[in-house]
Amino acid sequence: MRSENTVTNTINRYRSFRYALILEGVAVGAISGVVVVAFRYLLGYAEILLNSVLNYGRTHTWFVPVWFVVLAVAAIIVAMLLKWDSLISGSGIPQVEGEIMGEIDECWWRVLLAKLAGGLIGLGCGLSLGREGPSIQLGAMAAKGFSRITKRVKTEEKLLMTCGASAGLSAAFNAPIAGVLFSLEEIHKHFSPEILLSSMAASITSDFVSRNVFGLKPVFTFHITHMMPLGTYGHVLILGVIIGLMGVVYNTCLSKSQDLYQKLPGQTMRLLIPFMLAGVFGFLYPSVLGGGHSLVEVLSSGEMVMGSLCLLFVLKFVFSMVSFGSGAPGGIFLPLLVMGAVIGGIYFNAVGMVSGSLDGLLGNFIILGMAGYFSAIVRAPITGIILISEMTGSFSHLLTLSMVSLAAYLVPDIMRCAPVYDQLLHRLLAKQNPDKKAVLTGEKVLVEGMIFHGSAAEGMKVSEIAWPKTCLVVSLMRGEAEFVPRGDTKLLAGDKIVVLCDETAEGQLHRTLQEFCETVKMQ
The missing domain is CATH 1.10.3080.10 (Clc chloride channel)
Structure with a gap:
């Protein structure tokens, strides 16, 4: 009975939260914006400090070996942070994608602290790395923290993490539209009204927070005064x-x-x-x-x-x-x-x-x-x-x-x-889950999929697709109409389906959707 109630609550919540998600996107955008702006602000001071240290070392040669000792200590500290939580390694974008796919589960507060410290140390010491990847992961983890504290369901949590990722990129580069598009084009790889509207709300809010601190000027201030003549397009x-x-x-x-x-x-x-x-x-x-x-x-x-x-x-x-x-x-x-x-x-x-x-x-x-x-x-x-x-x-x-x-x-x-x-x-997935075994947990999630033109699923019946055992197609949206499909319902290009599955089968479901619904077959 409890499992049935959980499934019912998940589906009902999915159908009712579309507009509430926009307000939650604003909240996530504000929280993620503050976190990423703080990270960006501290990086600015770290860069100033680094330049001062290097200038001092050029005129005081005795300081050079001291600086190398400091760098060695910094490397040891970052290694300790990576040992504490290996998921702070690299940019953080694959980690966010992996979590949204259901393949990994990050400890939000640990990643938040360790990524913030590790990123500041690495970039502050001059490593050739960027702030945008950490900003996206920090934004997503701040959103996950918001979700856990407010006890959101799993499906909603993943959408809020998407909002946080959009907000992170927006605050890092003062690029709100790019933040939204990155979530659609790279993280989810398909367009959805829920993702679009909530990410837009988060991204705009985060950009507003950022511009209140760093001003209204774009990141690059050089001006391009000439338009390219048509003769140069070659x-x-x-x-x-x-x-x-x-x-x-x-x-x-x-x-x-x-x-x-x-x-x-x-x-x-x-x-x-x-x-x-x-x-x-x-x-x-x-x-x-x-x-x-x-x-x-x-x-x-x-x-x-x-x-x-x-x-x-x-x-x-x-x-x-x-x-x-x-x-x-x-x-x-x-x-x-x-x-x-x-x-x-x-x-x-x-x-x-x-x-x-x-x-x-x-x-x-x-x-x-x-x-x-x-x-x-x-x-x-x-x-x-x-x-x-x-x-x-x-x-x-x-x-x-x-x-x-x-x-x-x-x-x-x-x-x-x-x-x-x-x-x-x-x-990352090969390293994290070399021998992953599915264990049913009772946690249920809803996953969206889109039927692409020319994909294997186009023209197939719902029952003809090799869904993972613990998955059920619970909704099909065709244009403005939404209905519950049956096994003999034929899928058409442009259809959006919603699949209910056990949390441990989410990664397998994403692979099934990619193989049947999102990969265009050349015949």
């Missing part, structure tokens, strides 16, 4: 192809770097490498330290020559691989955007050596490089286009950004190079 496509190839190199090298690090004994040893290298670069070539936000502003000034750009890209690329591969808490968004900007600058200078057809368009190629590299690596082109537009404060370049993103997307897709977060999620 260069946009060429750049997109080049960036697509570089994206394949990036994803491949990132995977290989993690493989190499796994051969080293102990987490402390793995972390000592990037922390020591941060000390070396700090005194010899500080431009590669940190995420590289200020570097984009320098690039846009046009002061760097071709040789300097090439050297910067190589060193930034290598240091990013070393930093992220070690498992240190930190993201890849900002470093990859910076590297994309450098590629755009290199292309601009290379063409400029041959002709002057691109004069005055350096800023254009910088943002094209950023959007294209994001699309090639993350494989979320819409998010990349809007993210760059919001970060620069200009939506006047959507056509060229779309062209370069499409070209950069197609190259790795044709070469069958998996998106970076899919790679990282697969690695």
